Amino acid sequence: MLPVERVERIRQILLTKKNVKISELSSRLNVSEMTVHRDIKPLIEDGFVIKTFGGVSLATSTKVEHHESNNCIYCHRPILEKTAYKLILKNQRTETACCAHCGLLRHEQLGEEVAQAICYDFLRQTTISVSLAYFVMDTSLNIGCCQPQVLSFEWEEHANQFVKGFGGTVYPFQDAVVVLQEKMKHSNNSCHT
Ligand SMILES: [Zn+2]
Numbered sequence: 227m228l229p230v231e232r233v234e235r236i237r238q239i240l241l242t243k244k245n246v247k248i249s250e251l252s253s254r255l256n257v258s259e260m261t262v263h264r265d266i267k268p269l270i271e272d273g274f275v276i277k278t279f280g281g282v283s284l285a286t287s288t289k290v291e292h293h294e295s296n297n298c299i300y301c302h303r304p305i306l307e308k309t310a311y312k313l314i315l316k317n318q319r320t321e322t323a324c325c326a327h328c329g330l331l332r333h334e335q336l337g338e339e340v341a342q343a344i345c346y347d348f349l350r351q352t353t354i355s356v357s358l359a360y361f362v363m364d365t366s367l368n369i370g371c372c373q374p375q376v377l378s379f380e381w382e383e384h385a386n387q388f389v390k391g392f393g394g395t396v397y398p399f400q401d402a403v404v405v406l407q408e409k410m411k412h413s414n415n416s417c418h419t
Pocket residue numbers: 298299300301302303323324325328372
């Protein structure tokens with residue numbers, strides 16, 4: 227499991243359990259307690275959790291809402307987990323965009339500040355590293371999020387197959403950003419049509 231996935235798991239566990247012991251997280255995630263401490267550091271800094279004796283608990287709900295916005299960092303649309311695009315910054319903070327459209331644009335804005343970015347494979351819902359993903363634009367299938375629409379795929383082969391059925395063009399990460407920005411210039415910079 228990637229460190230970011232573990233942090234996400236811890237976040238989920240805390241949302242259901244409210245408080246949890248470090249030793250429990252360590253055994254549930256199958257990593258050392260030291261690793262757990264490292265993983266929860268950004269959550270503490272974010273104000274998402276507070277340290278308790280031997281564990282962590284969820285910070286008060288008002289605080290959580292403030293820090294854990296469920297809206298897109300770029301266009302403020304509500305985020306749906308299956309199209310989300312997450313940016314993990316070098317200062318350990320995370321930002322989430324509603325879809326690859328906003329994710330790529332925000333990613334470009336942040337540039338060097340981004341330590342890692344992950345999105346989901348459109349077909350299989352697996353977590354993928356953005357830099358290895360393939361992006362499909364101009365397809366006839368409309369997911370109802372931001373325009374010009376961008377879908378992400380783990381495998382180039384799947385992206386190509388998808389395009390055969392629904393039309394569109396496949397781009398690797400580096401090209402996707404450039405093409406998207408070019409398209410935005412022609413659409414008056416509005417994500418919503
Ligand atoms: Zn958005």
